[in-house]
Amino acid sequence: MPFELEPIFIVIGEAVVYFALFLFAIAVLGSLLIAYSFKTEKFVFPGFMLFSITILETLVKALFRLVGMDDSIVDDVGISLKNKISLRKFRETPVNKRLIFFPQCLRAETCSSKLSQEGMQCTNCGCDLGKAKKNAESMGYKVFIVPGSSFIRRLVRKHKPKAILGVGCMTEVKAGIEMCERLNLFGVGLVLEKAGCVSTVLDWDKFYEFIEFDEPA
Ligand code: SF4
Known part of the structure:
Protein backbone atom coordinates (compact mmCIF):
# COMPACT_ATOMS: atom_id res chain seq x y z
CA MET A 1 0.00 0.00 0.00
CA ASP A 71 29.38 40.81 0.88
CA SER A 72 31.07 43.38 3.15
CA ILE A 73 28.78 45.91 1.41
CA VAL A 74 25.97 44.49 3.57
CA ASP A 75 27.90 45.33 6.77
CA ASP A 76 28.89 48.72 5.38
CA VAL A 77 25.29 49.72 4.62
CA GLY A 78 24.09 48.18 7.93
CA ILE A 79 26.57 50.29 9.93
CA SER A 80 25.67 53.47 8.00
CA LEU A 81 21.97 52.86 8.63
CA LYS A 82 22.48 52.22 12.34
CA ASN A 83 24.67 55.34 12.59
CA LYS A 84 21.94 57.35 10.93
CA ILE A 85 19.43 56.09 13.48
CA SER A 86 21.63 56.49 16.58
CA LEU A 87 23.63 59.63 15.77
CA ARG A 88 20.93 62.06 16.92
CA LYS A 89 20.59 60.21 20.25
CA PHE A 90 24.37 60.10 20.57
CA ARG A 91 24.56 63.89 20.14
CA GLU A 92 21.67 64.48 22.55
CA THR A 93 23.46 62.54 25.29
CA PRO A 94 25.38 64.77 27.74
CA VAL A 95 28.95 64.77 26.54
CA ASN A 96 30.31 63.53 29.87
CA LYS A 97 28.21 60.39 29.38
CA ARG A 98 29.81 59.61 26.02
CA LEU A 99 32.87 57.43 25.53
CA ILE A 100 35.10 57.20 22.49
CA PHE A 101 37.17 54.10 21.77
CA PHE A 102 40.09 54.17 19.35
CA PRO A 103 42.06 51.07 18.34
CA GLN A 104 45.75 51.12 19.24
CA CYS A 105 46.69 50.43 15.59
CA LEU A 106 45.88 54.09 14.80
CA ARG A 107 48.92 55.28 16.77
CA ALA A 108 52.07 56.47 15.00
CA GLU A 109 54.52 53.62 14.47
CA THR A 110 56.97 55.41 16.75
CA CYS A 111 54.44 55.67 19.59
CA SER A 112 55.98 55.07 23.00
CA SER A 113 52.75 55.11 25.06
CA LYS A 114 52.49 52.50 27.80
CA LEU A 115 49.57 50.18 28.41
CA SER A 116 47.54 50.74 31.59
CA GLN A 117 44.18 49.54 32.95
CA GLU A 118 42.59 52.42 30.96
CA GLY A 119 44.27 51.53 27.66
CA MET A 120 47.32 53.18 26.10
CA GLN A 121 48.53 56.24 28.01
CA CYS A 122 48.97 58.82 25.23
CA THR A 123 51.46 61.62 25.95
CA ASN A 124 50.14 63.68 23.03
CA CYS A 125 53.49 63.80 21.31
CA GLY A 126 51.96 64.82 17.99
CA CYS A 127 50.23 62.11 15.92
CA ASP A 128 46.67 62.61 14.60
CA LEU A 129 45.30 60.16 17.15
CA GLY A 130 46.86 62.05 20.06
CA LYS A 131 45.44 65.35 18.72
CA ALA A 132 41.97 63.85 18.27
CA LYS A 133 42.03 62.43 21.80
CA LYS A 134 43.04 65.78 23.25
CA ASN A 135 40.41 67.69 21.22
CA ALA A 136 37.62 65.30 22.21
CA GLU A 137 38.66 65.37 25.87
CA SER A 138 38.62 69.17 25.84
CA MET A 139 34.96 68.90 24.79
CA GLY A 140 34.21 66.61 27.72
CA TYR A 141 34.42 63.15 26.14
CA LYS A 142 36.17 60.28 27.87
CA VAL A 143 38.54 58.85 25.28
CA PHE A 144 40.39 55.54 25.33
CA ILE A 145 42.95 53.96 23.04
CA VAL A 146 42.51 50.25 23.52
CA PRO A 147 44.23 47.07 22.38
CA GLY A 148 41.09 44.94 22.21
CA SER A 149 37.42 44.36 22.93
CA SER A 150 38.04 43.00 26.47
CA PHE A 151 39.24 46.51 27.42
CA ILE A 152 36.10 48.03 25.92
CA ARG A 153 33.79 45.74 27.91
CA ARG A 154 35.68 46.45 31.14
CA LEU A 155 35.78 50.24 30.59
CA VAL A 156 32.07 50.32 29.73
CA ARG A 157 31.30 48.49 32.99
CA LYS A 158 33.52 50.92 34.90
CA HIS A 159 32.48 54.28 33.36
CA LYS A 160 28.79 53.43 32.68
CA PRO A 161 28.32 55.62 29.56
CA LYS A 162 25.01 56.30 27.83
CA ALA A 163 26.53 56.63 24.36
CA ILE A 164 29.62 55.30 22.62
CA LEU A 165 31.55 56.14 19.48
CA GLY A 166 33.77 53.27 18.41
CA VAL A 167 36.46 53.37 15.74
CA GLY A 168 37.77 50.17 14.21
CA CYS A 169 37.70 47.75 11.32
CA MET A 170 34.32 46.71 9.94
CA THR A 171 34.07 43.59 12.13
CA GLU A 172 34.96 45.48 15.33
CA VAL A 173 32.55 48.33 14.64
CA LYS A 174 29.74 45.90 13.83
CA ALA A 175 30.39 43.95 17.05
CA GLY A 176 30.61 47.21 19.03
CA ILE A 177 27.27 48.48 17.74
CA GLU A 178 25.68 45.09 18.54
CA MET A 179 27.12 45.29 22.07
CA CYS A 180 25.56 48.76 22.48
CA GLU A 181 22.19 47.41 21.30
CA ARG A 182 22.38 44.62 23.92
CA LEU A 183 23.28 47.15 26.66
CA ASN A 184 20.70 49.76 25.56
CA LEU A 185 23.39 52.35 24.77
CA PHE A 186 23.43 54.69 21.78
CA GLY A 187 26.26 53.28 19.72
CA VAL A 188 27.76 54.78 16.57
CA GLY A 189 30.80 53.57 14.70
CA LEU A 190 33.44 54.80 12.29
CA VAL A 191 35.14 52.24 10.08
CA LEU A 192 38.85 52.67 9.32
CA GLU A 193 39.72 53.62 5.75
CA LYS A 194 42.64 51.19 5.92
CA ALA A 195 42.54 48.41 8.50
CA GLY A 196 45.39 46.22 9.73
CA CYS A 197 47.59 45.66 12.78
CA VAL A 198 49.67 48.87 12.47
CA SER A 199 49.56 52.21 10.64
CA THR A 200 45.83 52.08 10.04
CA VAL A 201 44.07 55.09 8.52
CA LEU A 202 40.95 56.96 9.61
CA ASP A 203 39.11 59.73 7.79
CA TRP A 204 39.66 62.34 10.53
CA ASP A 205 37.22 64.81 8.93
CA LYS A 206 34.48 62.24 9.44
CA PHE A 207 35.54 61.77 13.06
CA TYR A 208 35.37 65.52 13.80
CA GLU A 209 32.03 65.69 12.00
CA PHE A 210 30.72 63.00 14.36
CA ILE A 211 31.89 64.69 17.56
CA GLU A 212 31.59 68.39 16.77
CA PHE A 213 27.90 68.87 16.11
CA ASP A 214 26.87 68.01 19.61
CA GLU A 215 24.82 69.39 22.44
CA PRO A 216 26.60 71.20 25.26
CA ALA A 217 27.26 69.04 28.34
S1 SF4 B 1 50.33 61.26 20.26
FE1 SF4 B 1 49.81 59.59 21.69
S2 SF4 B 1 49.17 57.91 20.37
FE2 SF4 B 1 50.24 59.38 19.07
S3 SF4 B 1 52.36 58.66 19.00
FE3 SF4 B 1 52.22 60.15 20.67
S4 SF4 B 1 51.79 58.95 22.51
FE4 SF4 B 1 51.37 57.64 20.75
Missing part, protein backbone atom coordinates in the same frame (compact mmCIF):
# COMPACT_ATOMS: atom_id res chain seq x y z
CA PRO A 2 1.56 3.34 -1.06
CA PHE A 3 2.69 5.70 1.72
CA GLU A 4 0.26 8.61 2.18
CA LEU A 5 0.92 11.80 4.11
CA GLU A 6 -1.66 13.02 6.60
CA PRO A 7 -3.40 16.18 5.25
CA ILE A 8 -2.09 18.19 8.20
CA PHE A 9 1.52 17.42 7.20
CA ILE A 10 0.81 18.47 3.62
CA VAL A 11 -0.57 21.81 4.89
CA ILE A 12 2.45 22.29 7.18
CA GLY A 13 4.82 21.41 4.33
CA GLU A 14 3.18 23.92 1.99
CA ALA A 15 3.25 26.61 4.70
CA VAL A 16 6.98 26.03 5.23
CA VAL A 17 7.68 26.28 1.49
CA TYR A 18 5.64 29.50 1.13
CA PHE A 19 7.34 30.99 4.20
CA ALA A 20 10.79 30.14 2.80
CA LEU A 21 9.84 31.74 -0.54
CA PHE A 22 8.58 34.80 1.31
CA LEU A 23 11.87 35.15 3.22
CA PHE A 24 13.82 34.61 0.01
CA ALA A 25 11.83 37.38 -1.70
CA ILE A 26 12.55 39.74 1.22
CA ALA A 27 16.25 38.86 1.06
CA VAL A 28 16.36 39.50 -2.72
CA LEU A 29 14.56 42.84 -2.38
CA GLY A 30 16.74 43.80 0.61
CA SER A 31 19.90 42.92 -1.36
CA LEU A 32 18.83 45.06 -4.32
CA LEU A 33 18.10 48.03 -2.05
CA ILE A 34 21.43 47.59 -0.19
CA ALA A 35 23.40 47.45 -3.46
CA TYR A 36 21.53 50.53 -4.76
CA SER A 37 22.10 52.46 -1.51
CA PHE A 38 25.79 51.58 -1.53
CA LYS A 39 26.18 52.77 -5.13
CA THR A 40 24.18 55.99 -4.79
CA GLU A 41 24.82 56.70 -1.07
CA LYS A 42 21.06 57.26 -0.73
CA PHE A 43 18.98 55.16 1.65
CA VAL A 44 15.78 53.85 0.11
CA PHE A 45 13.29 52.21 2.53
CA PRO A 46 15.88 52.20 5.36
CA GLY A 47 13.57 50.35 7.79
CA PHE A 48 13.08 47.51 5.30
CA MET A 49 16.82 47.31 4.58
CA LEU A 50 17.65 47.21 8.27
CA PHE A 51 15.06 44.47 8.78
CA SER A 52 16.51 42.36 5.96
CA ILE A 53 20.08 42.88 7.26
CA THR A 54 19.16 42.10 10.87
CA ILE A 55 16.92 39.08 10.27
CA LEU A 56 18.34 37.65 7.06
CA GLU A 57 22.01 38.67 7.14
CA THR A 58 23.36 35.24 6.15
CA LEU A 59 20.95 34.87 3.23
CA VAL A 60 21.48 38.44 2.00
CA LYS A 61 25.27 37.98 2.11
CA ALA A 62 24.96 34.66 0.26
CA LEU A 63 22.99 36.44 -2.50
CA PHE A 64 25.74 39.06 -2.80
CA ARG A 65 28.37 36.32 -3.13
CA LEU A 66 26.19 34.46 -5.63
CA VAL A 67 26.27 37.41 -8.03
CA GLY A 68 30.00 37.99 -7.45
CA MET A 69 29.64 41.07 -5.23
CA ASP A 70 31.60 41.81 -2.06
Whole structure:
Protein backbone atom coordinates (compact mmCIF):
# COMPACT_ATOMS: atom_id res chain seq x y z
CA MET A 1 0.00 0.00 0.00
CA PRO A 2 1.56 3.34 -1.06
CA PHE A 3 2.69 5.70 1.72
CA GLU A 4 0.26 8.61 2.18
CA LEU A 5 0.92 11.80 4.11
CA GLU A 6 -1.66 13.02 6.60
CA PRO A 7 -3.40 16.18 5.25
CA ILE A 8 -2.09 18.19 8.20
CA PHE A 9 1.52 17.42 7.20
CA ILE A 10 0.81 18.47 3.62
CA VAL A 11 -0.57 21.81 4.89
CA ILE A 12 2.45 22.29 7.18
CA GLY A 13 4.82 21.41 4.33
CA GLU A 14 3.18 23.92 1.99
CA ALA A 15 3.25 26.61 4.70
CA VAL A 16 6.98 26.03 5.23
CA VAL A 17 7.68 26.28 1.49
CA TYR A 18 5.64 29.50 1.13
CA PHE A 19 7.34 30.99 4.20
CA ALA A 20 10.79 30.14 2.80
CA LEU A 21 9.84 31.74 -0.54
CA PHE A 22 8.58 34.80 1.31
CA LEU A 23 11.87 35.15 3.22
CA PHE A 24 13.82 34.61 0.01
CA ALA A 25 11.83 37.38 -1.70
CA ILE A 26 12.55 39.74 1.22
CA ALA A 27 16.25 38.86 1.06
CA VAL A 28 16.36 39.50 -2.72
CA LEU A 29 14.56 42.84 -2.38
CA GLY A 30 16.74 43.80 0.61
CA SER A 31 19.90 42.92 -1.36
CA LEU A 32 18.83 45.06 -4.32
CA LEU A 33 18.10 48.03 -2.05
CA ILE A 34 21.43 47.59 -0.19
CA ALA A 35 23.40 47.45 -3.46
CA TYR A 36 21.53 50.53 -4.76
CA SER A 37 22.10 52.46 -1.51
CA PHE A 38 25.79 51.58 -1.53
CA LYS A 39 26.18 52.77 -5.13
CA THR A 40 24.18 55.99 -4.79
CA GLU A 41 24.82 56.70 -1.07
CA LYS A 42 21.06 57.26 -0.73
CA PHE A 43 18.98 55.16 1.65
CA VAL A 44 15.78 53.85 0.11
CA PHE A 45 13.29 52.21 2.53
CA PRO A 46 15.88 52.20 5.36
CA GLY A 47 13.57 50.35 7.79
CA PHE A 48 13.08 47.51 5.30
CA MET A 49 16.82 47.31 4.58
CA LEU A 50 17.65 47.21 8.27
CA PHE A 51 15.06 44.47 8.78
CA SER A 52 16.51 42.36 5.96
CA ILE A 53 20.08 42.88 7.26
CA THR A 54 19.16 42.10 10.87
CA ILE A 55 16.92 39.08 10.27
CA LEU A 56 18.34 37.65 7.06
CA GLU A 57 22.01 38.67 7.14
CA THR A 58 23.36 35.24 6.15
CA LEU A 59 20.95 34.87 3.23
CA VAL A 60 21.48 38.44 2.00
CA LYS A 61 25.27 37.98 2.11
CA ALA A 62 24.96 34.66 0.26
CA LEU A 63 22.99 36.44 -2.50
CA PHE A 64 25.74 39.06 -2.80
CA ARG A 65 28.37 36.32 -3.13
CA LEU A 66 26.19 34.46 -5.63
CA VAL A 67 26.27 37.41 -8.03
CA GLY A 68 30.00 37.99 -7.45
CA MET A 69 29.64 41.07 -5.23
CA ASP A 70 31.60 41.81 -2.06
CA ASP A 71 29.38 40.81 0.88
CA SER A 72 31.07 43.38 3.15
CA ILE A 73 28.78 45.91 1.41
CA VAL A 74 25.97 44.49 3.57
CA ASP A 75 27.90 45.33 6.77
CA ASP A 76 28.89 48.72 5.38
CA VAL A 77 25.29 49.72 4.62
CA GLY A 78 24.09 48.18 7.93
CA ILE A 79 26.57 50.29 9.93
CA SER A 80 25.67 53.47 8.00
CA LEU A 81 21.97 52.86 8.63
CA LYS A 82 22.48 52.22 12.34
CA ASN A 83 24.67 55.34 12.59
CA LYS A 84 21.94 57.35 10.93
CA ILE A 85 19.43 56.09 13.48
CA SER A 86 21.63 56.49 16.58
CA LEU A 87 23.63 59.63 15.77
CA ARG A 88 20.93 62.06 16.92
CA LYS A 89 20.59 60.21 20.25
CA PHE A 90 24.37 60.10 20.57
CA ARG A 91 24.56 63.89 20.14
CA GLU A 92 21.67 64.48 22.55
CA THR A 93 23.46 62.54 25.29
CA PRO A 94 25.38 64.77 27.74
CA VAL A 95 28.95 64.77 26.54
CA ASN A 96 30.31 63.53 29.87
CA LYS A 97 28.21 60.39 29.38
CA ARG A 98 29.81 59.61 26.02
CA LEU A 99 32.87 57.43 25.53
CA ILE A 100 35.10 57.20 22.49
CA PHE A 101 37.17 54.10 21.77
CA PHE A 102 40.09 54.17 19.35
CA PRO A 103 42.06 51.07 18.34
CA GLN A 104 45.75 51.12 19.24
CA CYS A 105 46.69 50.43 15.59
CA LEU A 106 45.88 54.09 14.80
CA ARG A 107 48.92 55.28 16.77
CA ALA A 108 52.07 56.47 15.00
CA GLU A 109 54.52 53.62 14.47
CA THR A 110 56.97 55.41 16.75
CA CYS A 111 54.44 55.67 19.59
CA SER A 112 55.98 55.07 23.00
CA SER A 113 52.75 55.11 25.06
CA LYS A 114 52.49 52.50 27.80
CA LEU A 115 49.57 50.18 28.41
CA SER A 116 47.54 50.74 31.59
CA GLN A 117 44.18 49.54 32.95
CA GLU A 118 42.59 52.42 30.96
CA GLY A 119 44.27 51.53 27.66
CA MET A 120 47.32 53.18 26.10
CA GLN A 121 48.53 56.24 28.01
CA CYS A 122 48.97 58.82 25.23
CA THR A 123 51.46 61.62 25.95
CA ASN A 124 50.14 63.68 23.03
CA CYS A 125 53.49 63.80 21.31
CA GLY A 126 51.96 64.82 17.99
CA CYS A 127 50.23 62.11 15.92
CA ASP A 128 46.67 62.61 14.60
CA LEU A 129 45.30 60.16 17.15
CA GLY A 130 46.86 62.05 20.06
CA LYS A 131 45.44 65.35 18.72
CA ALA A 132 41.97 63.85 18.27
CA LYS A 133 42.03 62.43 21.80
CA LYS A 134 43.04 65.78 23.25
CA ASN A 135 40.41 67.69 21.22
CA ALA A 136 37.62 65.30 22.21
CA GLU A 137 38.66 65.37 25.87
CA SER A 138 38.62 69.17 25.84
CA MET A 139 34.96 68.90 24.79
CA GLY A 140 34.21 66.61 27.72
CA TYR A 141 34.42 63.15 26.14
CA LYS A 142 36.17 60.28 27.87
CA VAL A 143 38.54 58.85 25.28
CA PHE A 144 40.39 55.54 25.33
CA ILE A 145 42.95 53.96 23.04
CA VAL A 146 42.51 50.25 23.52
CA PRO A 147 44.23 47.07 22.38
CA GLY A 148 41.09 44.94 22.21
CA SER A 149 37.42 44.36 22.93
CA SER A 150 38.04 43.00 26.47
CA PHE A 151 39.24 46.51 27.42
CA ILE A 152 36.10 48.03 25.92
CA ARG A 153 33.79 45.74 27.91
CA ARG A 154 35.68 46.45 31.14
CA LEU A 155 35.78 50.24 30.59
CA VAL A 156 32.07 50.32 29.73
CA ARG A 157 31.30 48.49 32.99
CA LYS A 158 33.52 50.92 34.90
CA HIS A 159 32.48 54.28 33.36
CA LYS A 160 28.79 53.43 32.68
CA PRO A 161 28.32 55.62 29.56
CA LYS A 162 25.01 56.30 27.83
CA ALA A 163 26.53 56.63 24.36
CA ILE A 164 29.62 55.30 22.62
CA LEU A 165 31.55 56.14 19.48
CA GLY A 166 33.77 53.27 18.41
CA VAL A 167 36.46 53.37 15.74
CA GLY A 168 37.77 50.17 14.21
CA CYS A 169 37.70 47.75 11.32
CA MET A 170 34.32 46.71 9.94
CA THR A 171 34.07 43.59 12.13
CA GLU A 172 34.96 45.48 15.33
CA VAL A 173 32.55 48.33 14.64
CA LYS A 174 29.74 45.90 13.83
CA ALA A 175 30.39 43.95 17.05
CA GLY A 176 30.61 47.21 19.03
CA ILE A 177 27.27 48.48 17.74
CA GLU A 178 25.68 45.09 18.54
CA MET A 179 27.12 45.29 22.07
CA CYS A 180 25.56 48.76 22.48
CA GLU A 181 22.19 47.41 21.30
CA ARG A 182 22.38 44.62 23.92
CA LEU A 183 23.28 47.15 26.66
CA ASN A 184 20.70 49.76 25.56
CA LEU A 185 23.39 52.35 24.77
CA PHE A 186 23.43 54.69 21.78
CA GLY A 187 26.26 53.28 19.72
CA VAL A 188 27.76 54.78 16.57
CA GLY A 189 30.80 53.57 14.70
CA LEU A 190 33.44 54.80 12.29
CA VAL A 191 35.14 52.24 10.08
CA LEU A 192 38.85 52.67 9.32
CA GLU A 193 39.72 53.62 5.75
CA LYS A 194 42.64 51.19 5.92
CA ALA A 195 42.54 48.41 8.50
CA GLY A 196 45.39 46.22 9.73
CA CYS A 197 47.59 45.66 12.78
CA VAL A 198 49.67 48.87 12.47
CA SER A 199 49.56 52.21 10.64
CA THR A 200 45.83 52.08 10.04
CA VAL A 201 44.07 55.09 8.52
CA LEU A 202 40.95 56.96 9.61
CA ASP A 203 39.11 59.73 7.79
CA TRP A 204 39.66 62.34 10.53
CA ASP A 205 37.22 64.81 8.93
CA LYS A 206 34.48 62.24 9.44
CA PHE A 207 35.54 61.77 13.06
CA TYR A 208 35.37 65.52 13.80
CA GLU A 209 32.03 65.69 12.00
CA PHE A 210 30.72 63.00 14.36
CA ILE A 211 31.89 64.69 17.56
CA GLU A 212 31.59 68.39 16.77
CA PHE A 213 27.90 68.87 16.11
CA ASP A 214 26.87 68.01 19.61
CA GLU A 215 24.82 69.39 22.44
CA PRO A 216 26.60 71.20 25.26
CA ALA A 217 27.26 69.04 28.34
S1 SF4 B 1 50.33 61.26 20.26
FE1 SF4 B 1 49.81 59.59 21.69
S2 SF4 B 1 49.17 57.91 20.37
FE2 SF4 B 1 50.24 59.38 19.07
S3 SF4 B 1 52.36 58.66 19.00
FE3 SF4 B 1 52.22 60.15 20.67
S4 SF4 B 1 51.79 58.95 22.51
FE4 SF4 B 1 51.37 57.64 20.75
